[in-house]
Amino acid sequence: MTSTTDFANDIRLNGAVLLAQLQQLGNIGCDTDSGGRTRIALTDDEKAGRDQLVAWMRELDLDIGIDQIGNIFGTLLPATPEEKSLAPLMIGSHIDTVKNAGALDGCYGVLSGLAVVRAFREANKQPNRPITIAAFTNEEGVRYQPDMMGSLVCAGGLSIDTALQTIGTDGTRLGDELKRIGYAGDIAPTSVVPYEYLELHIEQGPILEAEAKQIGVVENLQGISWQKITIQGNANHAGTTPMRLRNDAGWAAASVMTFLRELAASSTNTLATVGSLKLAPDLINVIARSATFTVDLRDPDEQQLRSAERRLQAYLAVLEQQEGVKIVSKQLARFEPVIFNTRLVDEIETSAQRLGFSYRRMTSGAGHDAQMIARIAPAGMIFVPSRDGISHNPREHTDDEQLLNGAQVLLDVVLQRLEM
Ligand code: HGY
Ligand code: MN
Ligand code: MN
Ligand code: MN
Numbered sequence: 001m002t003s004t005t006d007f008a009n010d011i012r013l014n015g016a017v018l019l020a021q022l023q024q025l026g027n028i029g030c031d032t033d034s035g036g037r038t039r040i041a042l043t044d045d046e047k048a049g050r051d052q053l054v055a056w057m058r059e060l061d062l063d064i065g066i067d068q069i070g071n072i073f074g075t076l077l078p079a080t081p082e083e084k085s086l087a088p089l090m091i092g093s094h095i096d097t098v099k100n101a102g103a104l105d106g107c108y109g110v111l112s113g114l115a116v117v118r119a120f121r122e123a124n125k126q127p128n129r130p131i132t133i134a135a136f137t138n139e140e141g142v143r144y145q146p147d148m149m150g151s152l153v154c155a156g157g158l159s160i161d162t163a164l165q166t167i168g169t170d171g172t173r174l175g176d177e178l179k180r181i182g183y184a185g186d187i188a189p190t191s192v193v194p195y196e197y198l199e200l201h202i203e204q205g206p207i208l209e210a211e212a213k214q215i216g217v218v219e220n221l222q223g224i225s226w227q228k229i230t231i232q233g234n235a236n237h238a239g240t241t242p243m244r245l246r247n248d249a250g251w252a253a254a255s256v257m258t259f260l261r262e263l264a265a266s267s268t269n270t271l272a273t274v275g276s277l278k279l280a281p282d283l284i285n286v287i288a289r290s291a292t293f294t295v296d297l298r299d300p301d302e303q304q305l306r307s308a309e310r311r312l313q314a315y316l317a318v319l320e321q322q323e324g325v326k327i328v329s330k331q332l333a334r335f336e337p338v339i340f341n342t343r344l345v346d347e348i349e350t351s352a353q354r355l356g357f358s359y360r361r362m363t364s365g366a367g368h369d370a371q372m373i374a375r376i377a378p379a380g381m382i383f384v385p386s387r388d389g390i391s392h393n394p395r396e397h398t399d400d401e402q403l404l405n406g407a408q409v410l411l412d413v414v415l416q417r418l419e420m
Contacts, residue, residue: 010123013411015404018115021056022403025049025095025111026103036100036394041138041149042070042177049095050183053135056114060121062133065192066185068160069153070137070178073192076117079126089127089417090194090377091116091410092134092151092369093201098142102396104403108384109200110135112407116414127418129195136369137183143168145226146333151369153189155376160189196344196417197379199370200410202398206389207362214405215352215359216383219345221371222271222363223305225297226333229256229316232326235281235289247324250279250288255323259315260295263308270308271298271365295329300337300363338371344380344413351412357405366391382409 029045030037039046050072057064057074065073077084093109113133120127136154141147144166152158164175178184203209208216233249260272277293295312299305316327345361352359362383370379384406387397 011119011125011411011415012123013115013119013404013407014122015115015400015407017118018111018407019400019403021111021114022103022107025052025107028052029097031100034100034394037097037103038099038101039095039097040099040143041096041140042143042174042181042183044181046096047181047183050135050181053095053110057133060114060117062117065187066183067154067187067189067192068185069150069163069189070183070185071150071154071189071192072135072183073132073187074114074117075130075132076120076127077130078128083128084130086129087193087195088130088132089414090132090134090197090373091199091414092136092197092373093199094136094139094150094369096138096140098140098392100394102391102394104202104396104398105204105391106139106201108202108398108403108406112200112410115407116411119411128420129418131414132192132194134369137178139369141226141333143170144174146335147226148335148367148369148372150189151372154192155372156190157372157375194373194377197370197373197377198344198382198410198413199368199379200382200384200406201368202386202391202396203383203389204366204386204391204396206386208360208383208385209387209389211360212358213360213385214357214402215409217345217349217352217359217361218364218381218383219340219361220300220363221338221340221368222298222300222365223302223337224333224335224367225295225305225309226331227295227329228332229293229295229327229329231291233289233291233323234287236287238285238287241287246287248287249291249325252319252323252325252327253277253279253291253293255319256293256312256315260312263311267299267304267308269299269301270304272296272308294332298365302336305337335367335371338374340370340374340380341378344378347413347416348380348382348409351409351416355405355408355412357409380413382406382413
């Protein structure tokens, strides 16, 4: 019976392959001018990324499954039938990106999961329970909302039928696109229930770098509220219409943005973002007939998030009266804050200590698939620093050494959780 240390000593991370695969995956859908890559969910470029991942899973001789929402699972099986029948230790994240993205968001967690199973393979060892690497569909949610959709369906938070019917911002139906790229699998998403779930991710924020910490031990994730707001006013001549007679949808949208900035400034942790704004008819000398924009509200405290939503709705009601416009808001996504499983959080902290890394406990500002899987299994997250705190941007970067630190902690936690 090998002790954990003997067993663990044989199992070593192959950092070179991990770094090479991050580079290779990062080249798929890459735009040479901006240096960013765009692999928006269910596009041809994302299919190319999926195909590459599946090829790497095949090289590791993993048991591959695709579920009905296109989540990709690669499993390293144990030796005995009893062990094979156990719920898997799952390591997951996503490989879809926003537009003009960095190479690490999501991909780092999935490929580090491959690195963990590669360490077993190269040491010719088998785990005592299945280890499943998951790449969840449409984590970013930029084309089809809500975001984190694949893991949400896996966690039973959205029915597969509703998900497949989703119409994207480009008018396409999610189910058709999934079929078109050849990833409409047959596994029932809710049939995949992990024993525990781990996600390694770049912080995508400035804290670890500012405090010169190597590892983030994530205790909780913020709540997220996404809305699409449409304001209908009256198009009119910019030169002949007195200011007091206008129903200006553009001005109304701008006043909501100012209101949101003041709301966030007056609260402890609430963040408010209007990331997309379209005016029509979008002409220099015509008062805007309509404005369509998105609102992204976040807060680690559910009551604060609800209060921000209520205050926004109250402001919109007053604005409708004052400006004589019609305002409709549609909820695109709504996730409550999540507190991670303390046993796993403690395990991650102990691993960081054992490996001699500086670390701090922290909240995740971004949403992650772990937020969904935490509904069905104990989940934990590990962060590594982001240079200048930048993400969702081609300048996203984490040093190789820091990337390997995170993967080391992931491997160590896996070995501890398997108690091999
Ligand atoms: O928006 C988010 O935080 C997630 O990455 N979709
Ligand atoms: Mn991500
Ligand atoms: Mn992201
Ligand atoms: Mn995310």
